Amino acid sequence: MTRVAPTRDVARGLLAVTLGLVGQLSGLGLLATSAWLITTSSLRPPILTLSVAIAAVRLLALLRGLGRYGERLAGHDLALRLLARLRVWAYRRLETVVPGGLGAGTTGDVLSRVVGDVDGAQDLVVRAGVPLMTGIATAAAAVALSGLLLADTWPVLGAGLLLAGVAVPLLARRAGRHAAEALAAERGRLAGTMVETIDGAADVVAFGATRQALAALDRGEARLAGALRRSAAVAGAATGLATLVSGTTTAAVVALGVEALGRGAGGGHVSAVAVAVLGFVSLAAFDAVGALPDVFSRLDAAVSSARRVQGLGALVPPVADPPAPRPLPPADPALALERVSVSYAPEGPAALESVDLSLAPGEAVAIVGPSGAGKTTLALLLLRFVECASGRLSLGGVDVRELSADEVRSRIAWAPQDPHVFATTVAANLRLARPAATDAELVAVLEALGLGAWLAGLPKGLSSELGERGLSVSGGERQRIGLARALLADRPVMVLDEPTAHLDEHAEALVRDAVRSYAEGRTLVWITHRLAGLEEFDQVVVLDGGRVVEHGPAPLLARRAGPYAELLASTPSRLAVPSRA
């Protein structure tokens, strides 16, 4: 999109146009020569005078097909190469803006841009660019030929061709542009609706909202249908108009010829041949430009598709890298927040406000606080997925804004609150955190987290495919797959966002122990609502409303009458419910 087309692509484009020209001009030549041949024959000349024409007819017949074939192949080859690059470009853009930068856009819409619109943009080359150029060139050749045959006719033919090939398409374009844009946008919207509905199928069905979902689809469909109808009406009118112009012009050209004959210009029968040939040349020329109204309407669809793809370029990454990132400070993973505030919208409420926090290397810190307090936001901040609105976050004493965000992330292992499970094998799902991990290591981590029995129950062990979006694993299993990644990653800082929310107390204790032993010598940030076992942490930070309201070792906080003690008090006493009978 943004780059200049390499010279090879230009060469491919030229090849396509050249071959297209060969095809079109052969077609023109074929008709003209045949007409000449037949009309001349009716004058019964000696057969020898026709032999060149007969040979030409045969040669042109072959050239025509071959030229078209070559043009199509070369054009599509070029288009497909551009597409492949466009898709990668689009992905590269997305990579910098997800999470957080998509705003109100949906991944379904993005999907339709990358799959549908990128495909649509190929029409720019094959159905618009190449036919446009060959059409124009053929029309020019026809006009020149008509001028040679009968000087009076070329302005008429030229005007007709301009009308049918340029004016009508341009008019259609003006009338249809809006519909073409709406078409692409509606398709994207519908794709978004569908991806969302498919994602939420279980909830939609459970709530009896099937009809509602289908009604939403119908509304989108109705808008799409309107757009399609409008753009088809415009395209149809344009085609009809162009056909009309073509017929009328041919009639006019022939009429001019008839008149010239009547005036006695030229000499007798030879001119009658010229008139016949003229008629055929006119037909062939309109055949070449006849595709142009369609070209223009496709051009619009393709352009709006291309625009939608390009629109991805306008997304703003929530966190931008500095132009010249400083090298990462060596082996000092100390993280420090100084009066950091974060808000998700420029004018919106602060999700974190003036937070001071220091995470010394090797320290284990638990973050607690009511739901919505900003705990996950803090994790995203450390991972450089959200930017500080004010204040300073530093890694090893260096402001993270001077570092490459990817490099900061390379120091941190993260278990998200709602980990994504990819539609691939168990092993591949884990190895994305450490590609070099051996099978034995993977099994060891899973067993440490209490997933040994689950793994044993899978049909192909580590090579079992996990269904998409973690639909075929239980909530607790999914969370521990996310946790296993963090443990495998072998990074100096671990940020774990409610890794035990879906576990019973027994499994929670097991997981906490496993994490504590893996985290030996690493910085550990453990976000939780469960207060059990927090005594083992060096520090407990209580967040509320985006502020740190209390921090210190758990036993100390428990004794003090403060927010932590309140949280503790509202936690019901443990009940003796055995997790296993």
Add this chain to the structure above:
Amino acid sequence: MSVAYGAGGAGAAGGDSAEGASAGRRPRTRRAPVDPRLWRRVVPVRLWLAWSVAVGLGLTGCLVAQALFLADLLARLFRQPVVGLHGVLVDLVGLVAATLVRSLLLSLGATAGAGAANRVRGQLRRDALGAVLGRGPVWLAGQRSGELAVTLGRGLDALDAYVADYLPRLVLAGLAPLVLLGVIGALDWVSLLVLVAALGVVPVFMVLVGKLTEERVARRWSALGALGAHFLDTVQGLPVLRAYGRARRQEAQIAAVTDDLRRTTLAVLREAFLSALVLETLAAVGTALVAVPLALRLIDGHMTLAPALTVLILTPEVFLPLRRASADFHSATEGLSALDRVFEVLGDDDSTLPVAGGAALPVAGGAALSGAEGAAPSRPRADRVHEDGGGAPGSLRGPLVVSGLCVQYPDRERRALDGVDLLVAPGERVAVVGASGAGKSSLLGALLGLVPASAGSIALGGLVQGDADPEAWRSCFAYLPQRPWLSSASLRDNLRLGEEEAPDAAVEDARLAEVLSLADLAGLVARLPEGLDTPLDEGGARLSAGERQRVGLARAMRRTAATVVLLDEPTSHLDASSEERVVASLDRWLGGRILVVASHRPRLLELADRVVTLDGGRLVARTRPVTPRGRQSGEGAAGRSVRVQVAP
């Protein structure tokens, strides 16, 4: 492209499980140019075909007229060069008139084509999405949502070209050559013979190339689906990939998948264009073959000029519709390949649900929802639900009886539920505990009818689940899934999921405010920039996890007609004090409703009359209430004898 997620992702490019399987299953029986399944399901297609035949005949007629007028005109010039304009006026007027009619027919055809495409696409898309919803989460877990989205989205969009352009062209390709050959034959039978010989080769070639292309188009289609699936999965998982520095690697993956697509596409095109090449060459050679003998016979004097010219004008037109149809063949078959997949989703191929153990769960949607009357076929059963419920529609009162319930997921050796027996009295509250993976969510899903049971039965108030209309059955339940799904719509729309349009907006807002405060979200609306109308962004990304959970809970508590409440870990993401408030309001809200809650949280267990433990899919019941519930109403105390009416 060799590492980590990449390694698995590469499967998507080649033989991804879902695509591979479906490509294998795909019946290769399509021979008819118009898919009979399309014909059967979408009735307007027939009308459209009839219309296309009429327009096609009209267009061909115009062509013949044009040719006759032009040829006649030119021939006149040779007989008498100085005719002057008035001498050829009839021909000129005829020529223009024929063109006028032709252009009118062309514009009309385009508009009508769009209309037909709209109807076909609209109906198929609606049916297909209904079927996807009806097939349930277990089936969906085995699908790639990106591939489904591409099929239902772009695939059906590609059908527009098939219906609007290709079908009429196909009709024309069948009609026009016959008509034109008839005319040519009447004028000059030698030319007819030449053309018939040239055309005779065409069908043979078309079949050969078409079959090849069809295979390849199907391959290309699955490559496109794979790209969609891979892309969507990757984008949804981007946060994880970026956190582990794997996002860049996915570039190579995307490049590989898209390059695969490019190669399969080019292979398709090469063959499609080859068929076009053959036809074009035939057309051109046909013209040459017709022209040269015509010329020779003109010289001999065996032929007059007017018919010769007519034949010459009409000859390329004999081939034109065929050429057009074959040039569009590949883009049309793209729509057709998507159609194959759509019919697979719709179950029109009688492909059974890929669920082991079969069909305990009647499939909603699809056929049932596609008819104009909605769920008309199951209406009698739905009525039964209402009768038994007595009064409030959609509510079935009475005990919830589960007996011998088994759930077997595809590809899993062990059953997720293995012979579960459970009797819940009206008004009783049961907590289900058990280790992660014990089958708690599966149990709730089965009760709701989302997860198909491979054996056993579930009955509510005497009505067996299998006998009930699924939608009516589910309307008796209020459900909070473990990971509630929120859409990018507004908070209001999210809360009102499944509700018909409210008559009074103010009353409705008050109701929503009430359930929000029940779910401890009283402050949320005030905090959101546009209050209830604030869009929540995809997946509810604008909220924290605990807020999402509480919105899910509020949504469940809005279902006041429900008699059974199923909550899957409703407080797992809440802090203790919020949990306390939520549980307290839940206690009040529940009233005499049955509660089945999966949880480990002590506070929630206090709410229950009875705690049952699941272990490896088997139930270990505890009859003793965990704590006295402190409710005085005699209803639903544990251990109370209940009359169980299980329908035969």
